Amino acid sequence: MVRTPCCRAEGLKKGAWTQEEDLKLIAYVQRHGEGGWRTLPDKAGLKRCGKSCRLRWANYLRPDIKRGEFSQEEEDSIINLHAIHGNKWSAIARRLPGRTDNEIKNHWNTHIKKRLVKIGIDPLTHKSLLDGASKSSDHPETPQPEKNSAHQEEDDQNSDSKMSPRSSSARFLNRVANRFGQRINHSVLSNIIGNGGPSTSHTTTTTTTTTSASVHYECERSTSSSSTPSFSNLLINQNITVDTTSLSSSTFSDSSDTLMYDGIFSDIEDMTQFSSRFLSDAHDDEEFLMLDESCLENTSFMREFTMILQEDKIETTSFSGSHVTPVNEVDEYDSFEGIDNYFG
């Protein structure tokens, strides 16, 4: 079947937009809103393809566009999100308010990708390019293959001031276990850490229907999601995340708590960083672990659980050893001591 062109090719202008065209487009969208892109050019008096108008608006003229250099935090988020989503630029852009998919894509291709390659990380797989090569201890200048993730870069750059998302995940688990270890029933924590128990069921069905707060883990793209998560691979390969939608006000049956939770999340200034570490799209093909219903109904638990998320975010962004609950780090990855305390 012959594809119908999105617009008539004759007489349409291409190339860089002029200020006059921008003003026309802005005026039209402000008056009529977004949408109807195919007919917009005629109505707005633009000799442009509707697609071109939409792109110009979405990538450049939209009032909430954030322009300028990417911050270190934004770059970290992009790397983390790319490890999860791959080249799904729009998905990544949704987590970076004010940044467009096109901008992120360009920045990735022109800056981040090169930097990752330079330090020995495959930007496609986020694994070391030196897999299988001899240990770099013989060659101190070559990257260490043990930390075969994109986070090596930030570790290298911020080893004293930042914690990697991986350690954040483990630390988060520690805190949950330490704080709630005496109150959450065993099966719930078994679910969270996937300790091989029967309750590592991936209750995808209930996620979309009855879910409230779902702790959900995402496997690295290179790993099979079908395997039952073990304690170790949870720490190494997975980030604990909380589904955003699950923490909406509708989550909580106690109406008096609704506003509180809304407040907490609206108070989080940097949703980008928060979401890059804890939040994820609720795709149908992703698997979820559910917190026990009883936990969700326990507003006290949910209150503290939410506070942990918030505190964790704050501590990670301005980490100093003095004010962070100590977490033993047995090796280069965090250990999950809290769960041991609980089960011990």
Next chain:
DNA sequence: AATCCATTCAACCGCCTGGGT
């Protein structure tokens, strides 16, 4: 100053998807 080359990024292209009929 002139030329060449590399880099950046706005814009385009073609494909895909979902909704409506």
Next chain:
DNA sequence: GACCCAGGCGGTTGAATGGAT
């Protein structure tokens, strides 16, 4: 189910720019 349409997406292009020679 088939078809059409609108919108969205990722990959690619090419003009503009800056640095090196």
